[in-house]
Amino acid sequence: MKRTVIAAAMALGALAMSAGWANADPVDDELEIDGVKMITRAKAPEGHPFDEVYSGWLFREADTRAMEADSIENPAMTAVDDGEAMWNKVEGTAGKSCASCHGNASESMKDVGAHFPKWDASTNKPINVELQINKCRTEQMGAEALPFDKGGQQELTTYIKYQSLGTPVSIDLSQGEMQKWWDQGKELYYTRTGQLNLSCASCHEVGMGKMIRADHLSQGQVNGFPLYRLKSGLTSVHNRFRGCIRDTRAEMPKAFSDELMALEVYVTWRGTGLSVETPAVRH
């Protein structure tokens, strides 16, 4: 029965697209994960180009949405388990695990992931969860920093963010020079790149709600990251940023470069008020 409904909905969707009356709006649907209600629409913070911010979940097909709503179906829940195993694993010369200092993550990391990036006075830059993991590994554990997207970086990040499931995203721009990085991120967001001459805003602001080929363009929010892409598996924020930049036929900035950190600060702010959905599911 459920299958039939989905198939019919998809057929209708294809029809809508080929006839050119594709849906311009995010769906009218509510997301609840394991009994926790997610905020998928929130009033935008002051100075935001939109009145309302929307989770990317509202732009996906019904079957993808259903997969995220059911944590048994969600393929990224294994990443949460893998992340938990890493949390408890002793590594490095100090003979410690994350748990040695932080104890039970469900208590010590509760809601922590919803407020990254933060200001890191020691490097005089913003820091995200991935880099905080590396900071603790190198400074507290005597272990090597994990390379981008490798060695369990995504799984451990997923596990930490998962401890904020449902918590509204908010970052503190009054810390250190966060405001300056926000400004730079905003500048980058509106800068056109590549041979195709497109900015993030071309697709996620001007094009929001429209179809680009088979893709229903969302606001490009990061509240669900790391997330599971049906095409390519577990995906980090910087990987997604790089992919979108590559699609404009531009050179991609390196992960954790100043450009992508500034962009992460700004784009995270653009999703202020949305629940952390990690690990979200997207197509």
Added chain:
Amino acid sequence: MKSGRTILGAFAGGIALAVAFGVASAGEMAPGDIKIEDNMVAMSVSGADGNAEEGAAAFKNRGLGNCLACHVNSAMSKELFQGNIGPSLDGVAERYKPEELRAIVVNSKAVFGDETVMPGFYSLDVGKHVREDLVGKTILTSQQVEDIVAYLTTLK
């Protein structure tokens, strides 16, 4: 023998000359030399006529025009997944003259303004940090532009 060579040599020279003239008289225009006046590009940018059939292929090819990423075209209803960032191109030949369609494809920004999302397909007015192997290159060749324009003129 000697004269044979000369004749052959002269012949070869003639071909080379013809080829050189061919290019010159065909007059491919470099992107920077194209004048867009009154939202029109009057002359073929490749110097040759466009081929509508080739144009249809370049129009839908994701690595070339990829026009369906942003436009609906009912004449290609077999192609699933047509975008709608731009308007439907149904009947576009009735709204625009061929010279105007050429201007739109060559450099949409010169026609619709800098804010438009549509890329310029034969323009070097591009975004920052262009992928290294594409620096100085346009999205389409001048002939692909003409082919696509020829195809667009069939959309009535």
